[in-house]
Amino acid sequence: MARLVKCAKLGRELPGLEKPPFPGPLGxxxxxxxxxxAWELWKQQQTIIINHYGLNPADPDDRQVLRDLMEEFFFGEGAQMPEGWTPVGAGGAPAKGGGAPRRKK
Incomplete structure (x- = not known):
């Protein structure tokens, strides 16, 4: 049975991570x-941030930027998702957009 947590980001009790995502107090x-x-949402957001700002995850300064933004994403002022929000594709709802178009052969 999955470990449940009261999610600070989504505001409800949901299955938690299997282990801390990285060492240290924030992990x-x-x-x-x-x-x-919520962790899956962060992974999507992190990709957007890395691409938008051209961050290099191997660079210690860029990693610190990502950690700061991660902490804000999960625990910052107004970090909770709007009431009634559900992830796209959750609960049987179709995902919007349906992904990238297929290439013609």
Missing amino acids: ERIYNEISAD
Whole structure:
């Protein structure tokens, strides 16, 4: 049975992560207070941030920027999703957009 957490981001009790996503206090806090669903949202957001700002995850300064933005995403002022929000494609609802178009052969 999955471990449940009261998700600080999504505002409800949901399955948590299997283990802390990385070492240290922030990793432990995310493990204890963030759901697996919210972690997936962060991974999508992180990709957008890396591409938009041209960050290099191997650079310690860029990693610190990502950690700061991650902490704000999960725990900052107004970090909770709007009431009644559900991820696209969750609960049987069709995903909007349907992904990238297929290439013609």
